[in-house]
Amino acid sequence: MVCVSAVCAQDKAPQPPPAAAVKVQPSIRVTFKLMPMDANEKDVFVVSNGEFSTSREWKGDGSSFALEITGALELQPDGRLVMTFKAALHGEGPDGTGDFRVSTHLLLAPGKELEVARLGDKTLVVNFSPQQ
Amino acid sequence: MKRSVLTIAGILALGVALLTAQEAPPPQPPPTQPAQAQPEAPRALPAGNVKVTFSLAPADDGDQGLFVVSCGAYSSRRSFENDDNAHWMEVSGDLELQKDGRLLLHMTVNLHNEGDEETAEFSTTSTLLLVPGKEVEVAKFGDKNLVVNFKPL
Numbered sequence: 001m002v003c004v005s006a007v008c009a010q011d012k013a014p015q016p017p018p019a020a021a022v023k024v025q026p027s028i029r030v031t032f033k034l035m036p037m038d039a040n041e042k043d044v045f046v047v048s049n050g051e052f053s054t055s056r057e058w059k060g061d062g063s064s065f066a067l068e069i070t071g072a073l074e075l076q077p078d079g080r081l082v083m084t085f086k087a088a089l090h091g092e093g094p095d096g097t098g099d100f101r102v103s104t105h106l107l108l109a110p111g112k113e114l115e116v117a118r119l120g121d122k123t124l125v126v127n128f129s130p131q132q
Numbered sequence: 133m134k135r136s137v138l139t140i141a142g143i144l145a146l147g148v149a150l151l152t153a154q155e156a157p158p159p160q161p162p163p164t165q166p167a168q169a170q171p172e173a174p175r176a177l178p179a180g181n182v183k184v185t186f187s188l189a190p191a192d193d194g195d196q197g198l199f200v201v202s203c204g205a206y207s208s209r210r211s212f213e214n215d216d217n218a219h220w221m222e223v224s225g226d227l228e229l230q231k232d233g234r235l236l237l238h239m240t241v242n243l244h245n246e247g248d249e250e251t252a253e254f255s256t257t258s259t260l261l262l263v264p265g266k267e268v269e270v271a272k273f274g275d276k277n278l279v280v281n282f283k284p285l
């Protein structure tokens with residue numbers, strides 16, 4: 001009798017929600033550019049549906065450059081994107097060393113570029129598009 | 133003999149009473165209704181992005197100041213260093229665009245300059261209510277004024 005009760009109790013235990021009920025937001029492609037761009041410079045992009053980070057580093061003859069970006073994003077029901085991120089740019093050359101950082105909280109519209117901060121002689125530009 | 137029997141009976145009665153008292157369930161709090169899950173209130177989106185510019189006036193050649201675009205918390209920092217000089221400036225704070233178009237800005241600004249012969253450091257923390265497009269001199273940093281303005285985007 002006790003065993004039967006235990007089995008009944010197990011049958012009534014709360015079940016995890018079906019997988020379809022778990023809300024997963026779509027992936028977003030976020031692009032970061034340092035403007036104006038040098039001749040052989042490329043933009044940085046990352047595809048994510050939550051937290052993200054990306055970095056690049058370059059070292060050459062007497063110079064070095066490093067860019068690091070971390071953040072998190074959340075797509076809104078109206079198609080806009082709430083994003084928090086930090087960007088750090090570091091450069092070393094014969095004239096000295098420069099270090100530039102920004103941390104901010106943005107509300108972005110899809111496809112619309114936004115100049116976010118001045119990092120040295122560059123302007124950091126951000127935009128995003130939903131990933132197909 | 134009769135007294136002993138009565139004593140034993142009394143002890144037994146007391147023991148039964150104690151056992152009964154121990155076995156009695158402790159008073160339970162009145163049953164409460166299970167809490168109904170409340171729908172989660174949607175988080176209010178920020179009013180929009182604004183561009184805040186921090187500059188030093190009069191500006192040195194090529195110094196355009198710092199700007200940051202945000203709809204909430206922000207920080208930005210720049211530093212230069214070479215064999216002769218070092219400079220860094222950092223701004224941080226929080227902003228809130230008001231319904232009337234003005235901006236409530238909390239800010240902390242630190243400035244550091246090092247040269248061959250001297251070092252200077254300045255700092256200010258303030259809360260401002262700014263009108264779009266209108267520059268405000270916020271603090272004196274040595275021979276320069278810290279100037280702040282913003283525009284909604």
